[in-house]
Amino acid sequence: MSEVKLTAETRNEFGKGAARRIRRENKVPGVLYGHGSDPVHLTLPGHDLMMALKTPNVLLSLDLDGKTELAIPKAVQRDPLKGFLEHVDLLLVKRGEKxxxxxxxxxxxxxxxxxxxxxxxxxxxxxxxxxxxxxxxxxxxxxxxxxxxxxxxxxxxxxxxxxxxxxxxxxxxxxxAAQAEEPAAEGAEGEESAEA
Known part of the structure; x- marks a missing residue:
């Protein structure tokens, strides 16, 4: 399984306005949670994250404030029309953990x-x-x-x-099993003979 390294930044701004600003900078807002720790709100590089998510259940190695954290994507929200990433939830994991x-x-x-x-x-x-x-x-x-x-x-x-x-x-x-189609020609011939 491939491990993809991404640089993440913690963020303190929340809400729709902040999320829009983040997306305009070609970044994606996200949340990192798990192991009983408080959720950490992140900003991730948009293009790199999109490429990483093309691999199912990708393991992300996040460089976050000088520490390296391992995470897997738990929920990914995409724009229903354009398909770009809107938000991602990441689950914190440890080596050896199931x-x-x-x-x-x-x-x-x-x-x-x-x-x-x-x-x-x-x-x-x-x-x-x-x-x-x-x-x-x-x-x-x-x-x-x-x-x-x-x-x-x-x-x-x-x-x-x-x-x-x-x-x-x-x-x-x-x-x-393949569905057998009913012959349509027979029904049409039967109607014609009834009219005659």
């Missing part, structure tokens, strides 16, 4: 022929992992699966040190 996160589920392979559909019941799998060793994704083979088949959480192979944080019988993926 955290519960959701990792994206990626599929590999092709379903059995027949036009069946693959439904992602869970797009992300809740797991518990060491804060410094969170896997970026988990891969699942769907090669040759037929309609009615499903993959449960317990069927997914996880890296060493990673455990499920969801019921092991929870359905993660299932294959749905």
């Amino acid at each position: 955290v519960t996160v959701e990792i994206p589920v990626h599929t590999e392979g092709d379903l059995a022929p027949g036009g069946n559909l693959l439904e992602h019941v869970l797009n992300a799998l809740p797991v518990e992992a060491e804060a410094t060793h969170i896997p970026e994704t988990v891969s699942v083979s769907v090669e040759g699966l037929e309609a009615g088949a499903s993959i449960l959480a317990k069927d997914i192979t996880l890296p060493n040190g990673v455990t499920l944080a969801v019921d092991e019988d929870a359905v993660v993926l299932q294959v749905l």
